[in-house]
Amino acid sequence: MADDTIIEVRDVHKTFVSETKRTLWSRLTGRPHVEKRVEVLKGVDLVVHRGETIAILGSSGSGKSTLLRCINKLETIEAGRIYVNGHLIGYEERDGGLIAEKASITAQKRTDIGFVFQHFNLFLNKTALGNVMAPLRDVKKLSASEARNIAVPNLEMVGLGDKMENYPSKLSGGQKQRVAIARALAMEPSVMLFDEPTSALDPELVGEVLSVIKKIAQQGTTMVIVTHEMQFAREIADRIVVMDQGIIVEEGPPSQIFTAPQHPKTRALLSRSGILPA
Amino acid sequence: MDFITNTLAVFPALLFAVPVVVQLALGAMALALVLGLLIALARISNIKILRGIATFYLEVIRGTPLLVQLVYIFFVLPSIGVSIEPVPAGILGLGLNYAAYLSEVFRSAILSVEHGQTEAALSLGYTPTKTLWKVVIPQSFVVSMGPIGNYFIAMVKDTALTSVIAVTEILKTANILNSQTFQTTAIYTAAAILYLIISLPLSRIVVVLERKARANG
Numbered sequence: 001m002a003d004d005t006i007i008e009v010r011d012v013h014k015t016f017v018s019e020t021k022r023t024l025w026s027r028l029t030g031r032p033h034v035e036k037r038v039e040v041l042k043g044v045d046l047v048v049h050r051g052e053t054i055a056i057l058g059s060s061g062s063g064k065s066t067l068l069r070c071i072n073k074l075e076t077i078e079a080g081r082i083y084v085n086g087h088l089i090g091y092e093e094r095d096g097g098l099i100a101e102k103a104s105i106t107a108q109k110r111t112d113i114g115f116v117f118q119h120f121n122l123f124l125n126k127t128a129l130g131n132v133m134a135p136l137r138d139v140k141k142l143s144a145s146e147a148r149n150i151a152v153p154n155l156e157m158v159g160l161g162d163k164m165e166n167y168p169s170k171l172s173g174g175q176k177q178r179v180a181i182a183r184a185l186a187m188e189p190s191v192m193l194f195d196e197p198t199s200a201l202d203p204e205l206v207g208e209v210l211s212v213i214k215k216i217a218q219q220g221t222t223m224v225i226v227t228h229e230m231q232f233a234r235e236i237a238d239r240i241v242v243m244d245q246g247i248i249v250e251e252g253p254p255s256q257i258f259t260a261p262q263h264p265k266t267r268a269l270l271s272r273s274g275i276l277p278a
Numbered sequence: 279m280d281f282i283t284n285t286l287a288v289f290p291a292l293l294f295a296v297p298v299v300v301q302l303a304l305g306a307m308a309l310a311l312v313l314g315l316l317i318a319l320a321r322i323s324n325i326k327i328l329r330g331i332a333t334f335y336l337e338v339i340r341g342t343p344l345l346v347q348l349v350y351i352f353f354v355l356p357s358i359g360v361s362i363e364p365v366p367a368g369i370l371g372l373g374l375n376y377a378a379y380l381s382e383v384f385r386s387a388i389l390s391v392e393h394g395q396t397e398a399a400l401s402l403g404y405t406p407t408k409t410l411w412k413v414v415i416p417q418s419f420v421v422s423m424g425p426i427g428n429y430f431i432a433m434v435k436d437t438a439l440t441s442v443i444a445v446t447e448i449l450k451t452a453n454i455l456n457s458q459t460f461q462t463t464a465i466y467t468a469a470a471i472l473y474l475i476i477s478l479p480l481s482r483i484v485v486v487l488e489r490k491a492r493a494n495g
């Protein structure tokens with residue numbers, strides 16, 4: 001593994017199993033009445049280097065969110081390996097297989113991975129400042145003043161120096177997402193993962209969030225961004241990754257992907273977004 | 279006119295029982311809150327035995343009258359060598375009983391906290407336990423504030439049941455007065471009004487608390 005590798009995803013498989021126990025018989029036997037298995041990731045390989053900005057594109061249901069969520073172990077995987085900074089996340093290697101590691105160790109490793117959710121997920125009972133300070137205090141065990149000294153500049157960086165005392169209910173969607181970004185950044189992770197950070201926003205609020213993300217990218221933060229904002233991806237990404245039905249069908253620099261896509265699925269995606277003629 | 283004067287005349291005597299009611303209600307509520315939260319946590323835990331014990335407790339408490347529980351604690355426990363004074367017995371009985379009901383409040387409040395809150399905490403490096411205590415439970419308190427308040431008011435009124443285990447609270451005091459003066463109407467009217475005077479402001483406070491909680495949610 002090269003020194004500057006931050007994330008290494010190797011042949012990852014993920015299947016969602018949903019069970020319904022509807023009949024008396026299935027409840028008695030413990031066997032599910034209906035078992036639905038969906039293989040969502042079918043062998044994904046991806047390497048992210050320090051300082052890189054990766055944009056993941058793909059149609060709805062292609063497994064983009066699932067991949068991102070597997071990287072910080074919000075989802076389990078059945079096969080393959082995911083390393084962040086050289087460490088397996090959520091698992092230990094034992095006799096060639098994976099066994100779950102202690103939750104506290106996973107938690108420790110997650111402090112190194114920032115995650116920004118589509119629906120912000122701000123702590124609703126805390127102010128903007130409280131949201132950013134909370135993990136610094138609860139996880140990093142900093143004192144209130146130390147936490148504040150880190151939180152305030154981060155909120156100022158995302159342009160919310162004047163909204164620090166607002167509760168989430170008194171913030172717009174764009175402001176909430178910027179607080180969420182500040183909260184993740186304040187932990188000084190070595191990589192930031194964004195799962196469609198602007199998809200839940202009114203169109204007029206998208207710009208303010210994208211410009212914050214761009215600013216962070218320019219500071220050299222390693223980032224993986226799942227997005228439907230093609231223009232933004234083209235502008236900001238060092239590398240575009242295209243997913244379809246659980247695999248990566250194509251990756252390359254934006255200049256190549258947007259002008260000379262190789263895979264038919266990439267071409268279909270780009271023409272649907274009006275980038276390529278249909 | 280006589281009726282009103284007589285009723286008013288009873289009040290000072292009944293007021294002496296108010297500190298006992300406060301003691302019962304606060305003591306039992308403290309017990310019910312702590313125990314109720316523990317039962318709720320047991321009910322949502324992964325450990326089967328804990329879930330079983332909690333569910334059994336819940337069924338026993340909800341399946342028997344509070345009055346019977348109080349009588350049991352005060353009159354039956356001494357036969358196995360556990361004698362408890364009236365007021366502590368009242369606090370214990372009310373507390374054990376309300377713990378069961380509050381545990382249901384806590385449980386549904388905990389489950390109602392959006393999963394996104396948990397995921398955010400986990401992604402920031404909170405352990406599952408820390409997520410529960412620092413993120414989920416504090417938010418569930420906001421949701422449970424109203425129901426807890428309503429149970430508190432119900433409990434204040436249920437303190438009247440402890441009159442049967444020799445606690446000199448409002449009703450017992452009224453009974454004593456009645457046996458001395460036989461002014462039945464005046465005495466029990468005064469007692470009823472006194473309960474109203476206590477519970478009406480409490481209901482107002484609960485409404486305000488609920489509104490505040492909703493505003494910040």
Ligand SMILES: Nc1ncnc2c1ncn2[C@@H]1O[C@H](COP(=O)(O)OP(=O)(O)OP(=O)(O)O)[C@@H](O)[C@H]1O
Pocket residue numbers: 016017018038040058059060061062063064065066067
């Ligand atoms: N918890 C789950 N249980 C069962 N199936 C799931 C679950 N989460 C996702 N899926 C399924 O997995 C597939 C991939 O989902 P995923 O959310 O990763 O797609 P996506 O590429 O992020 O799509 P979108 O652009 O709509 O966000 C979908 O078919 C989805 O229905």
Ligand SMILES: [Mg+2]
Pocket residue numbers: 064065066195196
């Ligand atoms: Mg998604």
